[in-house]
Amino acid sequence: MVMGTVVLKANVNQIEDRYVVRIDDLDLEADGESLEEAQDELIQVTRAWIESHDGTDTLSEVLADAGHPGVDEETELHLEFGEAVLQ
Numbered sequence: 001m002v003m004g005t006v007v008l009k010a011n012v013n014q015i016e017d018r019y020v021v022r023i024d025d026l027d028l029e030a031d032g033e034s035l036e037e038a039q040d041e042l043i044q045v046t047r048a049w050i051e052s053h054d055g056t057d058t059l060s061e062v063l064a065d066a067g068h069p070g071v072d073e074e075t076e077l078h079l080e081f082g083e084a085v086l087q
Contacts (some may be wrong), residue, residue: 003066004070004071004072004074004075004079005076005078006071006074006075006076006078007078007079007080008023008025008026008046008079008080009023009025009080009081009082010022010023010039010042010079010080010081010082011024011082011085012038012039012081012082012083012084012085013084013085013086013087014035014084014085014086015033015087016038016067016084017033018031018032018033018038019031019034019035019037019038020038020076021038021042021068021081022042023042023046025066025068026046026049026062026063026066028042028045028046028049029042029045030042030044030045039081042079043079046077046079050077059071060072064082075086
């Protein structure tokens, strides 16, 4: 059996003294005083979002709508952070 992988890309912006990380395709966002804090928070937000869809068929539908078709319960999701952009 071949397991698929979907890479979710998060944009990172530094706004004044805070970092904001966002997965635009899924409308998920977190922030923090440090880059690491913001990334850790987005990981927690993403896990909670996935768990909210657990046991339903909605996760594959939402991911398909976001441009990631063919996701099933065997698919691995990876979160990738871009370079920080000053705003």
